[in-house]
Amino acid sequence: MKLTLIGGAAGLLLTAGAALAQAGDGAGPPGQPEVKVVGDWMVRCFAVESPNPCDVFQEQDGGNGRQRILSVSIAYVPSMDRHLMQITVPLEVSLPKGITIQAENYTSPVLKYRMCTREGCFVQMAVDNTLIQSLAKSGSDAKINVAGEDGKSYALRLSLKGFSTAHDDMVGQARAKAKSASAGDASAPKRP
Numbered sequence: 547m548k549l550t551l552i553g554g555a556a557g558l559l560l561t562a563g564a565a566l567a568q569a570g571d572g573a574g575p576p577g578q579p580e581v582k583v584v585g586d587w588m589v590r591c592f593a594v595e596s597p598n599p600c601d602v603f604q605e606q607d608g609g610n611g612r613q614r615i616l617s618v619s620i621a622y623v624p625s626m627d628r629h630l631m632q633i634t635v636p637l638e639v640s641l642p643k644g645i646t647i648q649a650e651n652y653t654s655p656v657l658k659y660r661m662c663t664r665e666g667c668f669v670q671m672a673v674d675n676t677l678i679q680s681l682a683k684s685g686s687d688a689k690i691n692v693a694g695e696d697g698k699s700y701a702l703r704l705s706l707k708g709f710s711t712a713h714d715d716m717v718g719q720a721r722a723k724a725k726s727a728s729a730g731d732a733s734a735p736k737r738p
Contacts, residue, residue: 600622
C-alpha cells in the first residue's frame, strides 16, 4: 500500500512537472497562470487538466537577480489529500546528506535529492500533511538546512510570511479546479 501511494504520488509529481512545462513561462496568454501574491508567497493556478493545478511558490535569489538560491513549490492533490513539494537549491551540495526543513517546533526527516540539472538540485516528493501544518503554524521563518560539498552546513531562510493564508487559498482553488486522475494515467497529462 505504501509503495502504491508513493508511486502514485511520484506519478502525480511528474504530472505536475508536465503541467508546469505545458503552462509555459508566462510569456503568452495560453500558458499564463493565475497568480495571487500573499505575503512572500505566490498562489499559482495553471490552465491545464491536472489532479493538482495549483501551487504556492516562493523563490529567492542571491541579491543580484541572476542566481536562484532557493525555490519552494507546494501543491495539493485533493483526490489523495496529500501535498507534493519541490525544493530547488544551488549545485555543489552534498547529495547523500539531503536537506532538512526546520520550523519552530518541527524538524523534518532528511529529504533526499531526486535529481540535479544546470538549474540546481531538486527535492521532489509527496510530503506528510504534518510538515505543511507545522509550516502554517510557525512564526515568520523556517530554515532549509543544506550541506555543501565543502563540508559546511548552510541554513537557507524560508519566509513564512503569508504562508498559512496562501496555502488555504491554494487548497481551496485546487479542490475547485482539480481533474482527478486514476493511477493508470497519473504519470501523463491528459491531452485535449
